[in-house]
Structure formats: structure tokens, C-alpha cells
Amino acid sequence: MAMQHWISHSDIGLQTNLVYNPMEWSVDLKDSIVEGAPFGGPIAVAPDQLNTNWGGTTQISAPEMSALHQKIEIYSASGRHLMTCNTEKTEPVVKMGWSDDLVLSVMFSDSMLRRWSLVKSDWVSSDDLASHDGQEILDVVFYPTGVAFVYRATGAEVKYCLDVFSFDPLDPLKRIPLSTLPGPPGALAVFYEDDQAVSFFITAETSLYRISPENANNFSHYDLGGLMREERILRMTLSPNKEFLAMFNEAGKIIIANLADNATKNLTLHREYNPRSKKEPPRQFLWCGNDAVVALWSESDSGKAVPGKRSRNEEQDDEDAIVFVCGVSHESKWSTTSTNRPVFKWPALLVTEVDCVRVVTHTKCELLSVMPASYTRTFGLASSEPSADLLAAYRDCQEFKSDSIDSMQFLIKHDKLHRAIDDLIDAAGYVMESEGKGSYYELLKAASYGRSFYDGRGAGLLAERFAEQCRALRVLTCVRKPDVGMPLTLAQFKEESKQYLIERLVQRKLFFLAYQMSEYIDVDPAYVLTQWACDKVAASCHSDPAQDDAVVEAIVKKFREQPGISYLEVARCAQRNKNPSLAARLLVHDPSPEQRLQELVKLWETRETRKPEFREKAVSHAAESHDMALMCWVITRLMAPVEKSEQQRKELYQLFASKDKAAASVFLAYYWHHNWRLVGEFHDTVGDNQRKAFLYLQAYCKGNSKNNSSDLDAFIGNIGKQTLEGELAQQQKVLIEWQAANCHGASFPPDMSAVDTVRELVKRRDFAAAESLKKKVKMSDKIFHWAKLRALCDYGLWDDLGALADKKSPIGFKPFVEECLRVNRKDMACVYAKRIDERDHVAKCECYCQLEMWREAADLAVQHGELDMLRDSVAILCPRDDPASTYIRELIVKHAG
Numbered sequence: 001m002a003m004q005h006w007i008s009h010s011d012i013g014l015q016t017n018l019v020y021n022p023m024e025w026s027v028d029l030k031d032s033i034v035e036g037a038p039f040g041g042p043i044a045v046a047p048d049q050l051n052t053n054w055g056g057t058t059q060i061s062a063p064e065m066s067a068l069h070q071k072i073e074i075y076s077a078s079g080r081h082l083m084t085c086n087t088e089k090t091e092p093v094v095k096m097g098w099s100d101d102l103v104l105s106v107m108f109s110d111s112m113l114r115r116w117s118l119v120k121s122d123w124v125s126s127d128d129l130a131s132h133d134g135q136e137i138l139d140v141v142f143y144p145t146g147v148a149f150v151y152r153a154t155g156a157e158v159k160y161c162l163d164v165f166s167f168d169p170l171d172p173l174k175r176i177p178l179s180t181l182p183g184p185p186g187a188l189a190v191f192y193e194d195d196q197a198v199s200f201f202i203t204a205e206t207s208l209y210r211i212s213p214e215n216a217n218n219f220s221h222y223d224l225g226g227l228m229r230e231e232r233i234l235r236m237t238l239s240p241n242k243e244f245l246a247m248f249n250e251a252g253k254i255i256i257a258n259l260a261d262n263a264t265k266n267l268t269l270h271r272e273y274n275p276r277s278k279k280e281p282p283r284q285f286l287w288c289g290n291d292a293v294v295a296l297w298s299e300s301d302s303g304k305a306v307p308g309k310r311s312r313n314e315e316q317d318d319e320d321a322i323v324f325v326c327g328v329s330h331e332s333k334w335s336t337t338s339t340n341r342p343v344f345k346w347p348a349l350l351v352t353e354v355d356c357v358r359v360v361t362h363t364k365c366e367l368l369s370v371m372p373a374s375y376t377r378t379f380g381l382a383s384s385e386p387s388a389d390l391l392a393a394y395r396d397c398q399e400f401k402s403d404s405i406d407s408m409q410f411l412i413k414h415d416k417l418h419r420a421i422d423d424l425i426d427a428a429g430y431v432m433e434s435e436g437k438g439s440y441y442e443l444l445k446a447a448s449y450g451r452s453f454y455d456g457r458g459a460g461l462l463a464e465r466f467a468e469q470c471r472a473l474r475v476l477t478c479v480r481k482p483d484v485g486m487p488l489t490l491a492q493f494k495e496e497s498k499q500y501l502i503e504r505l506v507q508r509k510l511f512f513l514a515y516q517m518s519e520y521i522d523v524d525p526a527y528v529l530t531q532w533a534c535d536k537v538a539a540s541c542h543s544d545p546a547q548d549d550a551v552v553e554a555i556v557k558k559f560r561e562q563p564g565i566s567y568l569e570v571a572r573c574a575q576r577n578k579n580p581s582l583a584a585r586l587l588v589h590d591p592s593p594e595q596r597l598q599e600l601v602k603l604w605e606t607r608e609t610r611k612p613e614f615r616e617k618a619v620s621h622a623a624e625s626h627d628m629a630l631m632c633w634v635i636t637r638l639m640a641p642v643e644k645s646e647q648q649r650k651e652l653y654q655l656f657a658s659k660d661k662a663a664a665s666v667f668l669a670y671y672w673h674h675n676w677r678l679v680g681e682f683h684d685t686v687g688d689n690q691r692k693a694f695l696y697l698q699a700y701c702k703g704n705s706k707n708n709s710s711d712l713d714a715f716i717g718n719i720g721k722q723t724l725e726g727e728l729a730q731q732q733k734v735l736i737e738w739q740a741a742n743c744h745g746a747s748f749p750p751d752m753s754a755v756d757t758v759r760e761l762v763k764r765r766d767f768a769a770a771e772s773l774k775k776k777v778k779m780s781d782k783i784f785h786w787a788k789l790r791a792l793c794d795y796g797l798w799d800d801l802g803a804l805a806d807k808k809s810p811i812g813f814k815p816f817v818e819e820c821l822r823v824n825r826k827d828m829a830c831v832y833a834k835r836i837d838e839r840d841h842v843a844k845c846e847c848y849c850q851l852e853m854w855r856e857a858a859d860l861a862v863q864h865g866e867l868d869m870l871r872d873s874v875a876i877l878c879p880r881d882d883p884a885s886t887y888i889r890e891l892i893v894k895h896a897g
Contacts, residue, residue: 014325015371017432019480019487021364023079029347029362036351036358037098039496039504040479040486042082042118043349043360044104046072046093072096072106074118076485077358077365082508085116085123097142099167102507105147107140113147113165119507129165131175139188141200146171148200150178150185160185162202164213176216182207187236189245201245203233235285237293240354244328246293248285254293254326273326282324289355289491291370293326298346321348321361327370355491367432367487374426379438386416387423394446395437408453421450421462425469429490432480440473475501475521484510498523506531526565529558534573537586541577548582556589568595575603584614588621597622597630601637619655619663631666639678649678653685738776742769754779755787762791765800781810793819798828805832812840817847826851845869849877854884858891867895 027034033048072085072093087093091108098104102118111130116123132153138160140149146166153159160178162185178185181204189201191210199212210220235248245257254273282295298319321344344359344366351358356369377385393407411417428443435441447466454462472493479486479501486504493501498521505514511532518525533555540551559565567590574583580603590596600618615638622634638652656664752760754777761770774784785804789811792801805816813836820829830851836844841864848857854874861870871892878885 015369017367019365019367020078020482023363023365025075025079033093033096034349035096035098036349037102038353039492040077040488041098041102043075044072044096046096049092077487078482078485080485083121094137095140099144105142111135129163141188141190143190143192148190150188174213176211180219187233189236189238191238191242201236203236205232206230234281237286239287239290241290248281256293284350286350286352288357288370291328294350294357295324296348296350297322319346321346353492354495355489372430374423375430377423378427386411386420390420390424390450391446394449397449412453417450417454418458421447425466429469434477444470475517502528509535526562529562529565530569533570537570537574538577541579552585564591566590568599571599584617588617594630597634601634616655631663632670635667650685738773758787759791762788763795785809785811786815789815789819793823814843814847821850849874854878854882855887858888862891862895
């Protein structure tokens with residue numbers, strides 16, 4: 001990349017930077033409609049069959065037109081072919097425009113607007129904007145959120161309209177009739193502030209109007225009396241900062257008007273230029289940043305003031321493109337006789353940028369810009385500025401001249417070194433040459449040389465700015481390479497965010513470069529990895545499915561380097577490419593259980609992708625999440641599409657029962673409150689009759705007893721009363737019916753047994769009801785007596801316990817002793833131990849031992865001749881330090897002899 005620069009007589013610095021030479025394409029720009037994207041973006045080339053002549057209407061045959069309108073070629077800024085867009089239309093292309101997100105909008109002669117996404121490599125929208133048959137489009141202007149075009153409708157009378165179409169599908173087409181204009185509409189310019197504030201400047205005859213789509217009936221008229229005479233405006237363009245409006249009239253003059261006095265609708269003359277004696281309107285008329293207006297003619301343009309009526313046969317292959325630059329503050333003209341003019345071969349394309357104009361020809365790409373003040377001070381002719389002195393001192397140092405130290409001492413003495421270093425760092429950002437004299441490498445080296453002498457105020461800030469500039473220039477040098485083809489300037493790099501630059505590289509599928517650059521400029525590389533994975537998935541979906549294993553392994557390996565990256569977008573890409581199995585295999589690695597399960601369930605719910613494996617993965621991962629709410633959500637979503645199919649429900653029940661008990665538990669808990677019959681169906685499917693019986697008993701207690709009683713009877717009838725489950729269910733039903741009939745106001749759980757019911761009744765001292773229940777359920781005397789005894793001890797009803805002991809006990813008094821000991825009432829236990837019948841001396845002896853009544857136990861054993869019991873039980877259980885131990889040993893010795 002070589003650089004040239006000029007210093008004009010009016011002190012405005014103008015420079016061209018040769019970026020690419022030669023271009024990598026072989027495109028005939030004469031017979032093409034060419035449109036370049038901003039920020040060093042790609043170039044779209046479409047066959048120009050609307051006008052064989054410039055502005056003419058020469059007709060060609062339909063087969064030729066069909067062949068020429070099938071494709072739009074897209075190239076990088078260096079001319080490298082990127083892709084081909086099949087228009088699938090035979091109508092000619094009128095105009096094209098790029099958006100910031102690299103979507104190409106194409107307007108056809110039949111008012112069809114189609115939009116091509118460079119990222120998706122496909123058409124993303126197609127809108128028919130035609131309102132009249134045979135309408136002719138006169139002018140088209142694209143802006144970031146839409147397009148506006150002026151057309152003429154022929155019929156009973158000629159009508160002119162301005163249509164404003166927003167890319168937002170919710171915003172309708174706005175049609176603005178131009179019948180109130182004093183004549184046919186001329187030039188059109190857009191005033192874009194944001195999506196909610198869009199207006200348009202339009203000319204008619206010698207008048208200028210401003211139109212707002214929100215107030216289409218109110219045309220704001222601007223007074224041009226102080227700017228020009230009765231000349232029509234042929235070209236018009238608005239500066240990026242919205243402060244100046246540049247116009248070219250039929251008298252061949254360029255007028256720059258100030259829009260600052262917008263309230264009074266009076267345009268203030270700012271500058272006026274007469275670029276040439278010929279009055280042919282320029283081929284392109286646009287702004288170079290906010291500093292100058294650029295007009296482009298070919299060298300053989302006629303002097304007629306009729307726009308676009310010159311045959312292309314008049315254009316010579318070796319003619320030059322005439323570029324006229326009008327400075328906002330100063331005048332600079334490059335003419336055909338000037339020795340310092342830049343030479344551009346015709347045909348040429350101008351692409352406006354935020355700080356410059358990109359000039360593209362057959363063979364090369366150059367950047368035309370106004371030089372910054374820091375560059376002018378450094379490289380001005382015989383400049384005595386501090387930055388020029390510092391650069392000269394650095395060059396002397398490289399040649400080992402002693403003048404270098406003298407120059408540095410002069411700069412330090414007069415406190416100019418800080419400014420010199422700052423200017424060199426700033427000027428380096430506007431130089432594209434990386435080697436040789438005047439390169440940004442030399443300027444940065446000179447700034448570093450100056451920093452070694454400077455340690456005053458602001459040294460730290462200079463160091464930070466120097467490092468930041470070095471990083472920026474390294475990035476810019478990398479993306480300007482022909483294989484990347486993005487000739488960004490420093491101002492463009494600062495204008496766009498770092499993330500936007502990474503997105504641009506990803507859109508070009510330069511994933512490795514984007515990944516390295518994201519790490520270098522501190523941007524999260526997650527976006528790059530995700531888009532790389534999507535591209536890899538899309539490529540694999542159109543090849544052998546057996547490669548899915550390798551694709552998943554490669555993606556997981558890369559994503560593991562950046563923990564926390566979501567697989568969601570990659571899985572959706574696989575699903576869009578009709579590979580749901582690959583999508584499911586990627587989702588299982590997603591770090592978010594909620595997102596993972598939502599997508600797996602969506603795969604199952606989609607009829608085209610419904611497979612049992614997705615359902616199984618969703619259930620297993622829901623169980624692994626240990627999130628009850630998430631598990632409940634998954635189960636209900638899986639149940640929703642199969643609630644009307646009994647067979648599919650049973651398959652799902654088997655999955656819940658076999659895969660994870662937690663999933664089954666959540667299902668049972670949820671559907672018991674919402675549809676308990678599905679719970680019964682679940683138990684029936686897995687063959688758990690015991691739980692099913694309990695379920696029907698619960699329902700019998702909880703719900704409508706009449707309906708639920710028939711369900712319970714049906715269940716008992718199905719499994720048979722002779723089975724264990726049937727018999728227990730029948731007995732429990734009888735118990736529940738007795739509870740409902742005899743215990744008014746009392747609530748009993750459906751699983752409460754007859755014994756527990758007796759205990760509850762004893763607690764309430766309702767002994768008559770307990771006796772009634774005993775007879776109803778045919779409870780044995782022993783079980784009833786034991787239940788009543790246990791309840792009396794638990795609830796401390798000792799008087800009632802004594803009354804029970806006075807009656808004939810079918811279980812004896814040993815249970816009385818044990819129950820009293822269980823509740824720590826040793827005194828009561830001693831009373832009942834002595835009442836044990838002597839015929840049951842063994843049990844009585846055991847109770848004495850439990851109560852530590854060792855002498856009584858020993859005497860009882862001797863009395864009944866139970867020496868083995870005395871020796872093997874009483875003697876062993878009695879502690880040796882107990883006084884009764886000696887007495888027991890003496891008895892053993894006495895009776896053993």
C-alpha cells in the first residue's frame with residue numbers, strides 16, 4: 001500500500017492512499033451498477049440493463065435481459081469474489097444499497113424490493129412496492145432503516161409520488177402524493193436522525209421542500225432566493241452531521257448551504273464553487289466526511305445541462321475521471337491541467353465513508369480524504385512545527401548525526417516535546433504505509449524516541465495513548481490485507497464498536513482471524529465460537545450424517561476453552577438445517593439446565609422432529625437438575641401432546657418409572673392435585689396395585705364420595721377381593737365408611753388403620769365408639785386390648801388403665817409392664833408386675849429383671865425350681881456391685897449342693 005499526499009494553495013490538506021493495486025476482479029464497471037458498503041465493506045455488482053445509454057432507454061431482447069439479470073456478484077473491497085446472488089428476476093436493477101449489518105437492498109424496475117443477507121447468503125425479504133401499472137422510478141434513496149423512492153405513474157394524468165418503506169414489517173408503506181409541488185420532482189436527499197425521525201429534502205423546479213412521512217400533508221418550503229437565481233437543482237446531498245446541504249444546479253455551480261437556521265426555513269449560503277465551464281451534472285455527488293463535497297465526472301462528459309443523455313459509446317477506454325473537491329472551510333480544485341491531481345481512470349465508483357471517500361476503479365482502490373491538522377503540521381512544506389522537528393531529530397539519530405540531540409534539547413527547553421509526541425501519534429493513525437519514510441511505523445518510532453526524553457506532566461497518558469494507537473494500527477493493518485479486504489481507517493475503527501468489527505469478520509467467515517482479534521482487543525470470543533460452530537453444523541448437515549460425532553466433539557472441545565458458552569444457538573442452527581438429532585446431542589452440553597430442557601422439549605413437541613430419544617433426554621436431564629419446578633415443567637409439557645392417546649401416555653409412564661424415581665415422584669405429586677386418575681393410570685401401567693388401591697382410597701375420602709365410591713368398587717372388582725390388595729382395599733373402605741358415619745367433625749387420613757382409629761378414639765375417651773369399631777371390623781380381642789392399652793399409656797390415662805386392668809385381660813399383665821416402662825412409669829410397672837399370674841412365672845421373672853427387682857426375681861426362680869434361670873439370667877443380669885448380687889450367689893451355692 002503506497003501513499004501520496006498534496007498540500008493545496010488554500011491550506012486544505014488532501015491526500016489519497018492507494019490501498020489495493022491491482023484489484024483481484026475482472027469487472028466491466030461501464031456496463032454495471034456498482035454499490036459499495038460503508039466501513040470498508042463489500043461491493044455489489046449488478047448488470048446495468050435498464051439504461052444501455054447513460055440515462056437512456058435502449059431496449060434489448062428478453063432472453064438477453066433474462067441472462068443478464070440472473071446474478072448479482074459480491075466482491076470484497078480488494079476485488080476478491082465472495083458470493084453470487086441469484087435474483088430470480090428478469091426486470092432490470094434500478095439501484096442497490098447496503099445497510100450497516102451488511103444486508104443488500106435491491107430495487108428493481110417493477111418496484112420490487114428484495115434484500116440479501118451476506119450472513120445468511122440468502123434473500124431475507126421480498127416486497128412488491130408497486131402501486132400503479134407502468135410506474136417509472138425516478139430516484140431511489142436508501143437509509144439505515146428503509147428506502148424512499150420517487151416515481152411517475154402514467155395514466156389518464158401523470159402523477160408523481162414519494163413512497164417511504166420501512167424495513168420494519170410492522171411499519172406500513174407510506175405514500176406521499178407530490179401533486180402540490182410546482183413541477184416534476186428533481187433531486188432527493190434523506191435527513192435521518194433515528195428510526196423515529198426521518199424526513200426528506202426534495203426539489204421541484206427552483207424550489208426546495210422538506211417532507212416528513214408523519215405529516216405528509218405539510219411540505220416545509222425553504223427560501224433559495226439568497227442562494228441562486230432561477231436555476232433548477234440537479235443533484236443534492238446532505239452532510240453526515242446534518243449541518244450542510246450541498247447542491248449542484250443547472251448553471252454548473254456547487255452551492256453549500258448551512259442548515260443551522262432551520263426554524264426560519266432560510267438556507268444560509270456557506271460556500272459557492274464553479275467547478276468547470278461544462279454544466280453536465282456529476283455522475284456521483286457525495287460528502288467526504290463532514291469536511292468536503294466530492295463530485296465525479298468522466299473526462300468526456302458533454303456540456304449539456306441535461307442529466308444522463310450521453311451514450312456510453314462516447315466514453316473512451318483510456319479517459320480519466322474528473323474529481324472536484326469542495327472544502328467546507330476552504331476551496332480545493334483538482335483539474336485536468338493540475339500537476340498534483342490524483343489520476344483515476346474512468347469508470348470509477350465513489351463510496352462515501354465517515355471520514356473519506358473510497359475510489360474504486362478497474363485496477364485499484366484508493367482512499368481520498370482531507371488530511372488532519374496533525375499530519376499537515378508534520379509533513380507540511382518547510383514545516384517548523386514541533387512534530388516535524390521531532391521527526392527530523394529521529395531521522396538524524398538513525399543516521400548518527402549530532403543534530404538530533406540539539407533538536408531534542410530545543411524541544412525540551414521550549415516545552416514543545418509533549419505536543420510533538422502527541423501530533424506524531426495522531427498522524428500515524430492516518431497513514432496506511434507501514435514501511436519506509438513517512439510510514440506509520442516511522443512516526444511511531446519517532447514518537448517513542450521523543451518519549452524517552454520526556455517525563456513531565458502527562459507522560460503516563462502519552463504512554464497509554466501510544467499503546468492504544470499501536471494496537472489499533474495492528475488491527476487495521478491486519479484487516480486491510482487483500483485476503484481480508486476491509487480498508488478501514490482509524491476514524492472508522494473508532495466510529496464502529498470493537499464488537500462490530502468482529503461481527504464483520506465473522507460475516508466473512510474469517511473465524512480464526514476473528515477469534516485471534518477478539519482476544520487481542522478484549523472482546524468476548526463467545527460470539528465468534530458460536531458462529532463458527534453454526535457454520536460447521538450447517539456444513540455437516542449437507543454432508544454425511546456420520547460426521548455428526550466428529551462435529552460434536554470438535555465443538556465441545558472448542559467451547560470447553562471458554563466456559564459458560566451457550567449451545568442454544570448452535571442447536572437451533574442444527575434444527576433449522578433439519579438435523580434434530582445433532583441438535584439434541586449439542587443441547588446436552590449446554591451449561592444452563594433451563595435452556596437445555598426448554599429446547600429438548602420443543603424438539604419433542606415439534607411433530608416433524610418428535611423422537612423418543614428427545615423425550616428421554618429431557619426426563620433424564622430434568623432429574624439431574626434437582627430442580628423440582630423445572631422437573632414439573634418438563635413433565636407437564638411432555639404430557640400435554642399425549643393426553644388424548646392412552647398408548648403414548650403409557651409409554652411416558654414407563655419412561656418415568658424406569659429412568660428416574662424423582663421424575664415419577666414429581667409426576668405423582670403434581671397430577672394427584674390436577675388429574676388423580678392419571679396417577680391411577682400410572683400405577684396400573686407399572687403394576688403397582690397397592691399404591692393404586694391407596695390412591696382410590698384417598699380419592700374416596702377427599703372427593704365426591706358417590707363418584708369415587710364407584711371407582712373404588714370397580715378397582716376392587718377388577719383385581720378381585722381374594723387378592724391381598726383387594727381384601728385390604730375392601731377392609732379399608734369399610735373402615736372409612738364407619739369413620740364417616742360415627743365420627744362427625746373428625747378428619748381421618750385415608751391410610752389410617754383400624755388400630756390407629758381405636759387409639760384415636762381412646763385418646764378422646766370414646767370407649768363406646770371403640771367397642772363399636774371393634775365389632776364392625778371384626779377386630780380380635782387381643783389386638784383391641786393391646787391397642788387400647790398402648791393408647792392409655794401414651795396419653796397418660798392412668799385411671800382408665802387401672803379400670804382396664806381390673807377387667808379380664810386376654811393378653812395378661814406383661815404388656816402392661818412393658819408399656820408402662822416405655823413411658824417411663826416404673827412405679828406403675830411394679831404394680832402390674834406383681835399382678836402377673838404365678839403360673840406364668842417365667843414372664844413374671846423377666847418383668848422383675850426389667851424392673852431391677854433382683855431379690856424378687858431370685859426368690860421366684862428358687863420357688864419354682866428354675867435354677868437354670870437363676871444362674872443364666874438373673875445372676876448374669878444383676879450388676880456385681882449391687883447388694884443383691886451376693887444374695888443371688890449364695891442361693892446358687894446353696895441350692896446347687
